Amino acid sequence: MGYREIFQSLGEAFVPSGGSFEIGGGTADITGRFEFFVSSFGRKPFFTKIFLHLFNFLPILLLYKPRRFVSLSQEEKQKFLDRLRESRFFMLRGLYVVVRALVFLTFYSLKEVCDSIGYKAECEADEKNL
Amino acid sequence: MKKIYEKCDAVVIGTGAGGAPFAKELVEGGAKVIILERGREFLKVEKGENLFDGAVRVFSTTRAFRASVVIGTPPMVVGYGFCTGGSTAINAGTCFRPPSHILKKWGEEYGLEIFTDDYIGRIAEEVETFLPVKEVDERAMGMGGKVFARGIKNLGWSGGVVKRNADGCLGCGACVAGCPVDAKKATHLSYLPLAVKKGAKLFIRAKAERILIKNGRVEGVEGTWIDENGEKWKLEIRSSTVAAGCGAVHTPILLKRSIGSSLGVIGKNFRLHPGGVVGAIFDEEINCWRGVPQSYYCDEFLKEDMILLLGAIPPPLGANLIPGFGMFHKELMAKYRGFIDAGVLVSDTSCGEVLSIRGVPVIRYKLHDIDFIKLKKGMNALAEIFFAGGAKYVFPLSQRGFIARSLKEFKEGMEKMKKEDMICGSIHPMGTARMGRDKGQSFVNQFLESHIIKGLFVVDASVLPTSTIVNPQETIMILSTHAGKSFVNRR
Numbered sequence: 148m149g150y151r152e153i154f155q156s157l158g159e160a161f162v163p164s165g166g167s168f169e170i171g172g173g174t175a176d177i178t179g180r181f182e183f184f185v186s187s188f189g190r191k192p193f194f195t196k197i198f199l200h201l202f203n204f205l206p207i208l209l210l211y212k213p214r215r216f217v218s219l220s221q222e223e224k225q226k227f228l229d230r231l232r233e234s235r236f237f238m239l240r241g242l243y244v245v246v247r248a249l250v251f252l253t254f255y256s257l258k259e260v261c262d263s264i265g266y267k268a269e270c271e272a273d274e275k276n277l
Numbered sequence: 278m279k280k281i282y283e284k285c286d287a288v289v290i291g292t293g294a295g296g297a298p299f300a301k302e303l304v305e306g307g308a309k310v311i312i313l314e315r316g317r318e319f320l321k322v323e324k325g326e327n328l329f330d331g332a333v334r335v336f337s338t339t340r341a342f343r344a345s346v347v348i349g350t351p352p353m354v355v356g357y358g359f360c361t362g363g364s365t366a367i368n369a370g371t372c373f374r375p376p377s378h379i380l381k382k383w384g385e386e387y388g389l390e391i392f393t394d395d396y397i398g399r400i401a402e403e404v405e406t407f408l409p410v411k412e413v414d415e416r417a418m419g420m421g422g423k424v425f426a427r428g429i430k431n432l433g434w435s436g437g438v439v440k441r442n443a444d445g446c447l448g449c450g451a452c453v454a455g456c457p458v459d460a461k462k463a464t465h466l467s468y469l470p471l472a473v474k475k476g477a478k479l480f481i482r483a484k485a486e487r488i489l490i491k492n493g494r495v496e497g498v499e500g501t502w503i504d505e506n507g508e509k510w511k512l513e514i515r516s517s518t519v520a521a522g523c524g525a526v527h528t529p530i531l532l533k534r535s536i537g538s539s540l541g542v543i544g545k546n547f548r549l550h551p552g553g554v555v556g557a558i559f560d561e562e563i564n565c566w567r568g569v570p571q572s573y574y575c576d577e578f579l580k581e582d583m584i585l586l587l588g589a590i591p592p593p594l595g596a597n598l599i600p601g602f603g604m605f606h607k608e609l610m611a612k613y614r615g616f617i618d619a620g621v622l623v624s625d626t627s628c629g630e631v632l633s634i635r636g637v638p639v640i641r642y643k644l645h646d647i648d649f650i651k652l653k654k655g656m657n658a659l660a661e662i663f664f665a666g667g668a669k670y671v672f673p674l675s676q677r678g679f680i681a682r683s684l685k686e687f688k689e690g691m692e693k694m695k696k697e698d699m700i701c702g703s704i705h706p707m708g709t710a711r712m713g714r715d716k717g718q719s720f721v722n723q724f725l726e727s728h729i730i731k732g733l734f735v736v737d738a739s740v741l742p743t744s745t746i747v748n749p750q751e752t753i754m755i756l757s758t759h760a761g762k763s764f765v766n767r768r
Contacts, residue, residue, distance in 0.1 A: 160602070160603075161602040161603070161606075162602070162603075162606075162607055163603060163604055163607065165604070166604050166607050166608055166611070167607070167608055167611035168607075168611060171607075183333075184333060187333050187334065187337040188337045189337070225602075225603055228602060232676070232677055233677060237697055240676045240677070240698075241676075243676075244597075244676055244700070247597065247602060248597050251593060251596035251597050252593045252594075252596075252597075253593075254593075254596075255592040255593040255595075255596045255610065256329045256330075256591075256592070256593040258327075260592075261592065263611070264592060264610055264611055264613045264614070265564075265613065265614045266566065266591065266592050266613055266614075267564075267566075268327045268328050268329055268330075268591070269325055269326070269327060269328070270322050270323065270324055270325060270326050270327075270328050270331060270449050270450075270451050270457055271324075271325075271447075271449050271567075272324045272447045272449040272451065272456075272457040272458050273324070273447060274447060
C-alpha cells in the first residue's frame with residue numbers, strides 16, 4: 148500500500164465524485180500535483196509519506212475498528228473525519244486541518260477542476276481587461 | 278573562506294520598508310552606504326502564467342516567504358518577506374498613514390512627542406509622492422471591492438477605497454507573487470534601485486552575523502556573503518553607523534547576538550497584529566480573483582482598534598476557508614464565482630517574546646481575552662457587511678467552522694467559538710526593539726537610534742511601540758525616512 152493510495156482515498160473522502168462537476172479527489176491526480184509542489188522546492192515528500200502511512204492507522208484509535216482508513220466505507224471515512232474535526236484534542240483537530248489543506252490545495256489547483264468551477268488562473272495583466 | 282573588507286559611513290541591514298528608505302536618505306545626504314540583504318533577489322509572476330504555478334515558481338526559487346510558528350493559545354503562524362524588498366515584495370501594496378489616535382498614544386505613553394499629525398503628514402506626503410501612493414483605480418477594483426463597498430454603504434458605515442503604492446495596476450491580482458508589470462512599487466523597485474544608482478553598494482545573499490560594538494559605539498558588521506557563483510565569502514565592514522532593518526522577528530535575534538541577551542527589552546513587546554478571516558458566497562458572479570485583492574476598507578471601528586479589509590483568495594486557499602468537506606462543500610465550491618473573503622486586523626494588547634534557538638526564531642505569544650473578543654467582534658462586523666450586501670452563506674475561518682445563512686446564526690456560532698478553535702495568523706510582526714523616551718522600557722529613541730549604543734539604529738517594525746491597527750508598511754517607511762533625514766541633518 149503506497150502513500151498514493153492513501154492520499155487518493157483521502158481525496159475521495161474530502162471531495163467525492165459527482166455533483167455539479169464529476170471529477171473528485173479520488174480520481175484526480177492530486178498526488179502528482181502534490182509531488183510537483185514539493186519537487187519545486189527541491190524536496191522529496193519523505194515526511195508526508197510517513198505522516199500519511201501513520202494517519203492510515205488512526206481509525207483504530209478513533210473508530211475502535213481494526214481497519215485502516217483506506218479500507219473504510221465512504222460513510223465510515225466521513226464519520227472518522229467528523230470525529231477528528233470535532234475532537235476536544237487540539238492535536239487531532241490540527242491533523243484534520245492539515246490533511247484537509249493537503250487535499251484542497253492540490254485538488255483545487257488542478258486545471259480541469261479550475262475550469263469546472265469557472266476559475267481562470269491565468270495572470271491577465273492587460274489594459275484591455277480593465 | 279576568502280574575505281571582503283570594506284569601509285563606509287553606514288551599513289544598512291535589510292532592504293524592506295525600513296532599510297531601503299533609510300539607505301536612500303543617507304546616500305542622498307552624501308554618506309557612503311553599504312546595504313546587506315540576506316534573502317535572494319525577488320522575481321515576479323509573468324503575464325499569461327497560471328497564477329498558482331507562478332507563485333510556486335517564484336517562492337520556490339526565491340524562498341521569499343518565511344514563517345515562524347508562534348507558540349501559545351491559539352497557536353499561530355507569523356509570515357514575512359525574506360528577499361529584496363522584504364515584506365513589501367510579497368504584500369498587496371496597501372498603504373495607510375498611522376492613525377492620529379495612535380500617534381497621540383505614542384506621544385503620551387512613550388514620550389514620542391515629535392510624531393505629531395503635522396510632522397508625520399509632511400513625511401507621509403513625501404513618501405506618497407515618491408512611490409507614488411494612490412487610490413485603487415475603479416477599473417482595477419473588481420467586483421469584490423464593489424460588493425464589499427455596497428455592504429458597508431447599506432449599513433451606513435465608514436469606509437473607503439484603499440490607497441496603494443501601485444500606480445498603473447492592471448488588476449490581475451498577482452500582487453503577493455510579484456507584480457508582472459512592476460506597478461506595485463515594493464522597495465526593491467523604488468527606494469533600493471535609487472539608493473544603488475546614487476552610490477550605495479548592495480550585497481544580496483549577505484548575512485549579517487554580528488554588529489561590532491566596542492565601548493558603547495558601533496564599529497561595523499561582520500557576516501558572510503554568497504556571490505552569484507555560489508562561492509561563500511567572509512564580510513567585514515567597518516562603519517560608525519549600522520541600521521538594522523531585518524524585521525521584528527530577525528532584528529532582535531541579531532541584536533541579542535551582537536549585544537547580549539542581558540538587555541531586557543530586546544525581543545520583548547512582540548505584537549502580532551492578529552487577523553481573522555470571514556468568507557461569503559453570493560448568488561451573483563463576483564470572480565474575486567479579478568481585480569486588486571485589497572481594494573476596499575471599513576474603518577467604522579478604527580477607534581476600537583480594528584480595521585476591516587477586503588481580501589481575495591484563489592480556490593486552492595478559499596476551499597480551506599469554507600468549512601466542512603464532502604458533497605455539500607463541493608457544491609459550495611462549484612459556486613466559487615460568487616465567493617468573497619475579508620479580514621479584520623486587531624491592534625493587540627497581548628505581548629509576546631521573540632527568542633531564538635541557534636538562530637532559529639521561537640516566538641511565544643498568548644492572545645489576551647480582550648483581543649479575542651475584539652477579533653470576534655470584527656468577524657461579526659464582516660458577516661454583517663456581507664449579509665447587508667446580499668450574501669447567501671457566510672462562514673468564519675476556524676478549526677471546526679460553521680456556515681451561517683443569517684447574521685443571527687453567525688453571531689450565535691461566534692459566541693460559542695473558543696480561543697483554541699481560532700485559526701488566525703499574522704503578517705505584521707512588530708514591537709521587539711521599540712522606541713520610547715524611557716531607556717528602561719525601550720531600545721531606541723525618537724530618532725530610532727539606540728539609547729545605549731551610539732551609531733546603532735533600528736529602522737523596521739521592531740521600533741513600533743504599539744500595533745498600528747492599519748497595515749504598517751507606510752508607517753515604517755515614514756519612520757525610517759524620518760530617521761534618515763534626522764541622521765543626515767545632525768551629521
